[in-house]
Amino acid sequence: MADKLYFVIPCYNEEEVLPETARRLQEKMHALIKSGMISGDSRVVFVNDGSGDRTWEIIRNLHEKDGLFSGVNLSRNRGHQNALLAGLMTVRPYCDMAISMDADLQDDINACDRMLEKYYSGSDIVYGVRSARKTDTWFKRTTAEGFYSLMKHMGTNTVSNHADFRLMSRRALDGLSEFGEVNLFLRGIVPMIGYPSDVVYYERAERFAGTSKYPLKKMLSFAVEGITSLSIEPLRIISQLGIAVFLVSIAILIYSLIRYAMGATVPGWTFLAISIWAIGGLILLALGVIGEYIGKIYLETKARPRYLIREFLDSEHGFDTDKPRNLTRKDKYPFHS
Incomplete structure (x- = not known):
């Protein structure tokens, strides 16, 4: 018997593209x-990440018309x-495998067939990897390549x-559930x-509709999040820089002592000013990097929930908040992490 597949699609203000995404996923x-290749009990789960448009309304309508579609509404x-994590952890008890992808249709839905082949061949994780960046601008292509290069050099x-x-098996999802980081990357x-993992290459398309949710500022923030969440290399660089500055100071x-002994002392105002500014800048940079790590420690020690789920539309498993029920608070909000 074929295994049960759940698609997990995070959505944030995707009302323009969501109907087309649902149509293509339904066909697939x-x-x-x-x-x-998959069980008839497989599902498509849209995760509404606090959208301010009609995204959740569209998800509800899709669920009412076709039980193939389910929805998770974050608080x-x-x-x-x-x-994405909320969706994966919510479907984990019900699926044999899950495929995560964005709602903007840039990921190639047809690549899922090859992912399933890799899964049935024994891979627990199958990564969808871009074969080229033809649709990207020169700036985005250059910054993306720089991002991956930087991540590699930082030890991530x-x-x-x-x-x-990507596709993840139930066993891989169980493994993911063991990671308790608040700062997710x-x-x-x-x-x-x-x-065991494998790779499927595909050509990434242009966004079907709507606007990108990752402008430059957010991409830079995402890069910092990834580096500081997974690597302590920046702290080591600070230590190395401190040693180098100390050696230069010696x-x-x-x-200076030799010049003093030779009686050739010079006021050296320019050199002194440059030294003060350079060392001051390095100190501030070091404090900023250390502060970033301290901030993450602060958030981790609080152990706040990474998400809270307000509603989960899935009538198959007896939890469909679209239908009137006498729900206790525990029944209505059973999913959180």
């Missing part, structure tokens, strides 16, 4: 079920990584040109799980 699911906006184990388009956490001290 029916084709996969008909071919016998508020928690960010893409938390929304990520898959180059891979975002969050799934692109670095998933490779840490360590089960050399300057020896030079």
